[in-house]
Amino acid sequence: MKQETAFPAQSHDHGACVDDAMETAEALCAERGARLTPLRREVLEIVWSSHRPIGAYDILQRMDRGSRKAAPPTVYRALDFLIEQGLVHRIESMNAYLGCNHPGRSHSGQFLICRECGEVAELDDQELRDSLRRKAERLGFELQSQTVELVGFCANCRGS
Numbered sequence: 001m002k003q004e005t006a007f008p009a010q011s012h013d014h015g016a017c018v019d020d021a022m023e024t025a026e027a028l029c030a031e032r033g034a035r036l037t038p039l040r041r042e043v044l045e046i047v048w049s050s051h052r053p054i055g056a057y058d059i060l061q062r063m064d065r066g067s068r069k070a071a072p073p074t075v076y077r078a079l080d081f082l083i084e085q086g087l088v089h090r091i092e093s094m095n096a097y098l099g100c101n102h103p104g105r106s107h108s109g110q111f112l113i114c115r116e117c118g119e120v121a122e123l124d125d126q127e128l129r130d131s132l133r134r135k136a137e138r139l140g141f142e143l144q145s146q147t148v149e150l151v152g153f154c155a156n157c158r159g160s
Ligand SMILES: [Zn+2]
Pocket: 008, 012, 013, 014, 015, 017, 018, 051
């Protein structure tokens, strides 16, 4: 099964993306009996502030309200929860986090990373995933997870 997620148009209504993401997260967590606490919700909303992955430090900065600072372990724990629930992906090469726009569906773990705008889109190619798994198996490699990060320029940036 092939499911491709394109880069959003530059002029799209991002508020709708955020609303969608938060609604989906609430529904998924309720269904699974997982607790989307106010803090976890806040971290998810910050991650969703754009389609560009955001680092843990930047998340922490945005949570900084007046003199009350959020502690780094708190943010990491919230991120771990969100990753576990499939609501957020960690983009290894950028050491940053991206909101998933189709949590709850199976993933093949391929990401397109734009060097110009920094946005990331998911490319879900099950065939590619299976092919990599078979090749690894043939080499006697016990595969635990796979992430493919493809770096280049998105259609929006190529057009401008
Ligand atoms: Zn958006």
